[in-house]
Amino acid sequence: MTAQPLQIGGGRATIGDFAPKLAALTDDVLFKEVWNRTELAARDRSLITVAVLIAGGDPDQLRFHLGRAKENGVTETELIEAITHLAFYAGWPKAMTAITVAKQLFTT
Template identity: 80%
Template sequence: MTEQQKQIGGGRRTIGDFSPKLAELTDDILFDDVWNRAGLAARDRSLITVAVLIAGGDADQLGFHLRRAKENGVTETELIEAITHLAFSAGRLEAMTAITVAKQVLAA
């Protein structure tokens, strides 16, 4: 696997003043450790994360991870195709919610 940019979380920046422990766990374990393991490329981790968020109907976190996926090399076309594919695996309503979020995020 080629060298990739280190993934950095934003927990401390976004919720650190309100929930310091959750921010610490998010930044230090999820991002600093799990996201930076050598077993999967950040691009693949992003696609997996986006798929799980769509399947779970988690529109609140989806915008952040769509942007992160683009930063990690996933194209807009691939993200739209993944959402379309998930309409038949995760549910049409979840896909419709996700495509609405994607349209807003990717247009920005």
């Protein structure tokens, strides 16, 4: 596996003062330990995460992870195609919500 960018969470920066334990788990377990495992590339983890967030109807988390996916080498074209593909598996309303989030992020 080739070198990949170190994945760093933002839990402490965003919610650390309000929910310190959740922030620590986000940064220290989810990102430091899980996201940096070498068995999957960060790019693949990003695509999986984006797909699950779309399927789960989680637009707030999707907003962050679409940006993270781009940082991990997924192109906007690939993300739009993934959302289009997921319309048939996760549901049309969820895909429409996801594409609206993507459009806001990619066109600003």
